[in-house]
Amino acid sequence: MAGMTLVAGYGRQISIAGYSRPQLVALLIMVILVCVLPWVLYPVFLMKVMCFALFACALNLLLGYVGLLSFGHAAFFGMGSYVAAWVAKSLGASAEEAILLGGLAGAVLGLIIGFLSIRLAGIMFAMITLALAQMIYFFCLQAPFTGGEDGIQQVPRAPLFGIINMQPDMSVYWLVAFIFIVGFVFIHRIVHSPFGQVLKSIRENEPRATSLGYLTDNYKLIAFILSTFLAGIAGGTKAIVFGIATLTDVHYSMSGEVVLMVLLGGMGTIFGPVVGALIITAMENYLAQFGAWVTVTQGLIFIVCVLAFRRGVIGELAAKLKISL
Amino acid sequence: MFSIFGVPAPLLFGQLLLGIINGAFYAMLSLGLAIIFGMLNIINFAHGAFFMMGAFAAWMLLSYAGIGYWPALILSPIIVGIIGVILEKTLISRLYKLDHLYGLLLTFGLALVIEGVFRNAYGSSGLPYRIPPVLAGATNLGFMFLPNYRAWVVGAALFVCLATWAIIEKTSLGATLRAATENAPLVQAFGVNVPRLITLTFGGGIALAALAGVLAAPIYSVNPNMGSNFINTVFAVVVIGGMGSIMGSIVTGFALGIVEGLTKVFYPPGSATVVFVIMVIILLVRPRGLFGKAA
Numbered sequence: 001m002a003g004m005t006l007v008a009g010y011g012r013q014i015s016i017a018g019y020s021r022p023q024l025v026a027l028l029i030m031v032i033l034v035c036v037l038p039w040v041l042y043p044v045f046l047m048k049v050m051c052f053a054l055f056a057c058a059l060n061l062l063l064g065y066v067g068l069l070s071f072g073h074a075a076f077f078g079m080g081s082y083v084a085a086w087v088a089k090s091l092g093a094s095a096e097e098a099i100l101l102g103g104l105a106g107a108v109l110g111l112i113i114g115f116l117s118i119r120l121a122g123i124m125f126a127m128i129t130l131a132l133a134q135m136i137y138f139f140c141l142q143a144p145f146t147g148g149e150d151g152i153q154q155v156p157r158a159p160l161f162g163i164i165n166m167q168p169d170m171s172v173y174w175l176v177a178f179i180f181i182v183g184f185v186f187i188h189r190i191v192h193s194p195f196g197q198v199l200k201s202i203r204e205n206e207p208r209a210t211s212l213g214y215l216t217d218n219y220k221l222i223a224f225i226l227s228t229f230l231a232g233i234a235g236g237t238k239a240i241v242f243g244i245a246t247l248t249d250v251h252y253s254m255s256g257e258v259v260l261m262v263l264l265g266g267m268g269t270i271f272g273p274v275v276g277a278l279i280i281t282a283m284e285n286y287l288a289q290f291g292a293w294v295t296v297t298q299g300l301i302f303i304v305c306v307l308a309f310r311r312g313v314i315g316e317l318a319a320k321l322k323i324s325l
Numbered sequence: 326m327f328s329i330f331g332v333p334a335p336l337l338f339g340q341l342l343l344g345i346i347n348g349a350f351y352a353m354l355s356l357g358l359a360i361i362f363g364m365l366n367i368i369n370f371a372h373g374a375f376f377m378m379g380a381f382a383a384w385m386l387l388s389y390a391g392i393g394y395w396p397a398l399i400l401s402p403i404i405v406g407i408i409g410v411i412l413e414k415t416l417i418s419r420l421y422k423l424d425h426l427y428g429l430l431l432t433f434g435l436a437l438v439i440e441g442v443f444r445n446a447y448g449s450s451g452l453p454y455r456i457p458p459v460l461a462g463a464t465n466l467g468f469m470f471l472p473n474y475r476a477w478v479v480g481a482a483l484f485v486c487l488a489t490w491a492i493i494e495k496t497s498l499g500a501t502l503r504a505a506t507e508n509a510p511l512v513q514a515f516g517v518n519v520p521r522l523i524t525l526t527f528g529g530g531i532a533l534a535a536l537a538g539v540l541a542a543p544i545y546s547v548n549p550n551m552g553s554n555f556i557n558t559v560f561a562v563v564v565i566g567g568m569g570s571i572m573g574s575i576v577t578g579f580a581l582g583i584v585e586g587l588t589k590v591f592y593p594p595g596s597a598t599v600v601f602v603i604m605v606i607i608l609l610v611r612p613r614g615l616f617g618k619a620a
Contacts, residue, residue, distance in 0.1 A: 069426050116605055119612040123368045123425050124564065128608065131561040135601035142594055252557065256433060263430060295441030302434025306427050307419060 018192035022323040026271055030184075034177050043173045044241075049281045050180040051238040056261040056273030057187050058230035063259070064268030065191055066223050067203035068118075071126045071255050072133025073231055075113065076106035078140065078250025080232030085152040085245035086145050095160045095175065099236040106232020107225050109136070114224035118217055121206070130252060137250045151246030155239055172241055179237055183230055188270050190226060199223055253295075260298055263305050266312025271325050275313050330591075337590055338469040344586015345579065346475055346544065349482035350376075352578025353537040354559045355566065356486055357530035359574045360493070363506045364526040367417065367428035372559070373552025374439040375531045378405050379538025380547045381443060384454050394457040394543075401539045402532035409531030413524050436553070443549035451546030478540050485536065486575045493571050502526065561604045567614020577615060 016024060037046055055077055062068045084102035087093040093101065117128040140146045147153070157166040166172045190196050201209045202216050209216050239245040248254060257280065265276025280298070287294045305312065311319060318325040329337055354372060361369050369375075382401035386392040392400065412435065420427050460474040493499040505512040505519050513519045538552075545551055558581075566577030581600050589596040607614060 069429070071429075116608050119608060123362075123429060124568070126426070126429055127368060127560045128564055128604075131557060131564060131601055131604055134557040134561070135598050135605075138597040138601075142597070252553075256437070259430070259433075292441045292444035295437050295444070299434040299437030299439075299441060302430055302437065303416065306431040306434065307416065310423075310427070 018188060020324060022321070023270065023325060026325055030271070030274065031181060034181065038170065038173055043169045045281070045285060047169075047173055047176045047241050048238070049278050050176050051234050051241065052258070052261065052281055053274040053277035054180050054183045054237070055231055055234035056258050056265065056277045057184055057270075058227045058234065059258050060262045060267065060270075060273040061187055061190065061227045061230070062223060063262055064272075065196065065203060066199045066220060068121075068220065068224070069126045069259070070117075070129040070224075070227075071259065072113070072129035072131075072136075072252070073228075073258055074250050074252060074254035075133035075136040076110055076228040076231035077235035077238075077254065077258070078245075078247075079109050079136065080106040080235030081239040081245040081249045082140060082146050082152065082235075083232075084236030085155040085239040085243075088158050088240060089152060089155045090145075092158065094158045094162045095166055095172075095240050098158065098240055099179070099233060102236020102239065103229045103233035106235065107229035109232075110225045110228025111221075114221050114228070118220045118224065130255070133250070133252060133255060137247070137252065140247060140250050146245075146247075149247065151244060152239075153244050155243040155245065157240060157243065166240075176237055176241060179233065183233060184270075184274070187230065190223075191270065195219070195222075257298065260302055260305075262312075264301055264309075264312055266315030266318075266325075269312065269314040269318060269325050272312050272314035279313070332590055335469050340586045340590045341583065342469075342471070342475060342586070344583045344589070345479055346582070347585060348579040348582015349479050350537050350541060350555060350578075351559055351562045351582050352486050352575045353482055353533055353540075354555065355562045355574040355578050356489060356571065357533040357537075358559065358563055359566075359568060359571060360489070360533075361527055361530040362568055364502065364523055365417070365421070365428070366425050367420075367432065368425075368560075369530070370429055370432040370556075371436040371439065372432075372530075372534050373554075373556030374436040375405055375409060375534040375552070376538040376541070376555065377443065377549060377552035378408070378439065379535025380454070380542040380545075380551060381447075381538075382535065383539040383542050384452055384547045387454070394539075398536070398539050402535040405535035405538075406528040406532035410524055410528040413527040417527070418520070418524070440549050440553065447549060449548060449550060451548035454542040454547050456543040474543060478544065481540060482537070485533070486578075489533065490571050490575065558600050561600045563614075565600075565604050565607045565614060567617020569618050570616035573614070573616025 015021075019027060034046075034050070055073070059070065059073050062070055080102035083105035084098040087101050088095070088098040113129065113132045117125055117132065120128060141148060157172060160166055160171075160175060164171065166175065191199075198209065198214055198219050201212075201214070202219060206216055235245075235249060238249070261276035261280050262273050263276070264279060265274065266272030283297060284294055287297060309316065314325050328334055354376060358369060358372055361367060361372075379401050382404050383394070383397040386397045386400060387394075416431060416435070417428065420431060456474045460477050463470040463472045464476070465471075493502060501512065501517055502522065505517065505522055509519050541551065562577055562581050563574065565581065566573045581603065584603065585596055585599055588599040595602075
């Protein structure tokens with residue numbers, strides 16, 4: 001990106017580096033909130049929100065912009081989390097190494113699963129990703145390095161670059177905030193690149209994109225790998241922050257949860273998944289004491305969103321204000 | 326005691342039987358999924374939840390009303406089927422004009438609600454359901470002891486699957502159904518009430534899942550997670566068999582159950598994943614599935 005360029009877009013719309021003015025304002029608000037909120041709310045909660053927000057943004061890249069519903073994204077999140085936890089604990093990797101290796105693990109797994117699953121579209125794609133993720137779940141249950149039912153516990157918060165102490169919650173908070181913002185901007189960059197335009201054309205009309213000469217399967221696979229890389233980064237970050245990687249991270253209910261975040265926030269909006277992650281994580285925190293009612297509430301939100309609220313919170317807001325967010 | 330391929334025969338046949346039983350449930354569940362998909366173009370993610378509800382309905386009939394296994398075998402599918410019909414009428418029917426993915430998301434939400442409610446009410450530990458006295462005990466076949474109830478389950482499941490196949494492929498009702506699957510507006514133009522046909526198909530598919538649940542109740546403990554444990558494997562079965570063939574889903578269901586059982590004997594760690602590995606191979610060689618029609 002060659003700095004900030006003013007581009008006169010369609011009609012009177014002005015965009016700066018791909019951001020429309022409302023988006024720029026929203027981005028600014030988000031960054032300010034990220035900087036201010038840790039003094040108001042519990043930082044550990046905010047870190048959890050940011051990890052899931054990045055995860056949800058990664059899924060939204062596929063679901064919202066390519067129209068592919070992956071029902072197995074927990075596999076990449078969980079694998080990223082396991083790999084980061086393992087290299088940090090057993091090999092003594094530093095924080096940034098562990099998180100990057102987590103992302104890499106997600107990407108490699110994404111290459112394999114994506115290669116297999118993009119052969120079929122629509123509902124079958126959802127079922128295949130779900131089934132393959134279930135296979136990864138059983139693998140994690142049995143593989144020696146994951147610790148089975150116990151998971152990997154007491155993962156050290158290794159120093160960043162080997163020198164910066166990551167023990168205080170606030171130091172690790174800034175690391176998570178940095179990863180989240182960079183990941184968010186990266187996804188926005190992808191969506192607004194020429195590559196992203198092709199992805200959107202595939203979502204709208206795949207045969208037409210093919211007839212224009214685009215090898216749509218390759219585009220879908222690259223988008224899949226990018227998405228799984230970011231899901232792995234999110235999982236790895238979560239493992240380092242909370243010092244634990246467990247089967248919950250790879251379980252299919254995690255896949256369902258992240259789909260819910262995207263759906264509730266608004267598919268195909270850049271800020272939607274962040275808002276969705278915030279709402280769902282907050283709800284789980286407050287309802288945690290009521291046991292299985294969390295599941296019931298999640299299910300009800302799914303039903304309400306699908307029946308009456310398909311654009312999601314941000315989608316509805318954007319439609320009301322007649323802007324894109 | 327004799328052995329086959331170095332495996333004691335009773336162990337081999339025991340696991341084989343377990344495999345066939347699992348296969349019977351895979352077959353009944355994937356059959357229901359295939360019928361519903363054919364008619365509604367929806368993958369019913371709540372199928373496992375309805376399976377679980379079938380088992381719970383049988384348990385409730387026994388515990389609260391003193392109604393035993395045999396009446397429950399009829400009553401439970403009817404009750405759960407009616408619930409399915411109501412859900413189709415009130416919720417699912419609103420989505421037919423939308424992208425199919427919304428149907429999937431809605432049924433996933435339904436599954437969460439149903440499972441959550443049952444988990445709140447009955448916990449996750451599981452409730453026992455006794456084998457009906459007539460089918461208690463086991464028969465000595467010479468090479469193994471065959472528990473009578475399990476033999477009954479396999480027989481009953483096979484009968485139900487074949488009966489469903491016969492209804493769809495050989496009766497005039499089935500012909501109408503298949504015609505509506507191919508071209509709903511045309512069939513409607515001939516005076517058939519297609520929306521009602523869709524509702525009944527959904528109810529029928531759900532009833533099939535509930536029936537499987539009643540059959541499963543004495544084998545597995547009745548617990549809120551029994552459906553979701555099964556359903557992921559059933560999805561893999563559906564991918565392997567391919568959408569759109571009734572007989573295909575029956576054959577694939579039983580075959581994969583057997584393969585799983587055999588894997589448990591010869592390579593136990595692989596038994597949980599073998600179905601998924603087969604799915605990967607099928608996707609590489611024949612993406613539309615073994616019995617799927619060409620796109």
